[in-house]
Amino acid sequence: APWGSFPLTEFVVLLGIGLCVAGFAIGITSSRGQTAFVGGLVLGSLAGLEMAIRDHYAGYRSHTTMLAGACAVPTMIGTSLLLGEIAPGLPIFLIAAVGVVVFGVTWPLFRRAFQRRSGGASFR
Numbered sequence: 001a002p003w004g005s006f007p008l009t010e011f012v013v014l015l016g017i018g019l020c021v022a023g024f025a026i027g028i029t030s031s032r033g034q035t036a037f038v039g040g041l042v043l044g045s046l047a048g049l050e051m052a053i054r055d056h057y058a059g060y061r062s063h064t065t066m067l068a069g070a071c072a073v074p075t076m077i078g079t080s081l082l083l084g085e086i087a088p089g090l091p092i093f094l095i096a097a098v099g100v101v102v103f104g105v106t107w108p109l110f111r112r113a114f115q116r117r118s119g120g121a122s123f124r
Helices: 008-026 031-058 064-086 092-118
Strands: none
Touching: 008 031, 031 064, 031 092, 064 092
16 A cells, blocks of 8 residues: 555544444434434445455455446446536436446456456456
């Protein structure tokens, strides 16, 4: 990792767990509690994604599907937000089609990257 031996990912996961617990302690029905809870989920998810990226590009474990999905979902969200302003009432299947295309393009790229890093293995 670029930050050396400092356990940054572990601290981010711990902070995410702490925020989720704080969200429940504050009260999940209040806006502060919801913000803390969602912040904890986001931090935990980003830490998991970072770990998956490191595993994948080290050739340790293949996370091809998760990484392709991590590209497709934000693309779908961005497309929905952008086109929702331009063309309200856009059918959901068009947004899903964008996600399928992004997933379909990135999946083989991530698979080839893992194969190069793992010495030819497609999965582990």
